[in-house]
Amino acid sequence: MSSEVTQADIEALGQQLGRVPRGVVAIAARCVCGRPAVVQTAPRLDDGSPFPTTFYLTLPGAVYGCSALEATHYMDELNQRLAEDEQLAAAYAQAHQAYLAEREKLGHVDEIAGISAGGMPTRVKCLHALVGHSLAAGAGVNPIGDIAIETMRERGLWDKQVCNCKDGK
Numbered sequence: 001m002s003s004e005v006t007q008a009d010i011e012a013l014g015q016q017l018g019r020v021p022r023g024v025v026a027i028a029a030r031c032v033c034g035r036p037a038v039v040q041t042a043p044r045l046d047d048g049s050p051f052p053t054t055f056y057l058t059l060p061g062a063v064y065g066c067s068a069l070e071a072t073h074y075m076d077e078l079n080q081r082l083a084e085d086e087q088l089a090a091a092y093a094q095a096h097q098a099y100l101a102e103r104e105k106l107g108h109v110d111e112i113a114g115i116s117a118g119g120m121p122t123r124v125k126c127l128h129a130l131v132g133h134s135l136a137a138g139a140g141v142n143p144i145g146d147i148a149i150e151t152m153r154e155r156g157l158w159d160k161q162v163c164n165c166k167d168g169k
Contacts, residue, residue, distance in 0.1 A: 002026035002040050009036050016058045025106060028055050028136035033163040038132045043109040050111040054103040057132035065158030066127040078124040078144055088143055095142040096121035099133055
């Protein structure tokens with residue numbers, strides 16, 4: 001799932017984020033070209049702040065795709081699917097537990113205990129967090145992240161099999 005962080009990764013992350021990255025523990029997913037796509041972050045930052053977003057999406061093309069979907073209120077559609085599909089809702093609840101288990105491996109932080117990301121376990125709030133989790137954990141762990149990744153591909157917004165790091169997206 002994760003790989004060690006190199007100095008080149010830190011530099012790439014700085015370019016992607018436009019700031020110095022914080023709390024980076026590992027690279028949880030990479031673009032097909034090898035650049036960081038998702039960072040795994042510490043549950044508590046160096047300044048003492050709790051940080052619940054364990055899997056932080058950084059790849060500009062993927063960030064753009066998520067933002068474009070969110071701008072179309074795609075999350076409303078996903079929330080409706082969650083409300084109507086018991087199997088999807090159960091799988092999403094399992095994704096929440098998987099997320100918490102991965103973060104707990106990095107350390108326990110009382111302030112964020114039981115809180116995952118993206119609206120899990122009952123609603124869709126942030127596609128960036130859910131796609132980050134899906135890319136980090138692999139297909140089949142976070143069904144909403146998987147659906148969003150496929151929708152981005154179908155709509156021509158972003159494709160995890162295609163590098164667009166150099167085109168500025």
